[in-house]
Amino acid sequence: MTLLEKVKANLILEHSEDDALLQNYITAATAYAEGYQHISSGWYVENAMSPTTELAVIMLSSHFYESRDGSTAGFFADNVQAGQQVWNTVNSLLRFDRRWNV
Structure with missing residues (x-):
């Protein structure tokens, strides 16, 4: 299963109309992961x-998609802290693979 397919499964998204948009979010989330983990761009x-x-990238890509209009949407829509919760979780996951010897 590709990363795009995993993000779509996470979003429970069955159409392909937003695939290019999702791929952009996956690229951005992956770049964030590389920066956070202190590894070179494109790693x-x-x-x-x-x-x-991978889970962090899926979560962050999904968050970007669900919040693309500037709102906090999706599962945590009724929680004003939802955006921060996503970032905290993503950063915690990425910390496991972070390279400290740069």
Whole structure:
């Protein structure tokens, strides 16, 4: 299963009309992961993601998609802290694979 397919499954999204948009969000989330983990840009083009990093990228891509209009949408729509909760969770997941010896 591709990363795009995993993000769509996470979003319970069955159409393909937003695939290009989702791919942009996946690219942005992956770039964020690389920066947060202190690895070079494009690292995950050549190297596999750990399951933990992959989950963080899926979550962040999904958050970008659900919040694309500037609102807090999706599962946590009734929680004003939802955006911060997503970022805290993503950063916690990425911390597991962070490289401290840069």
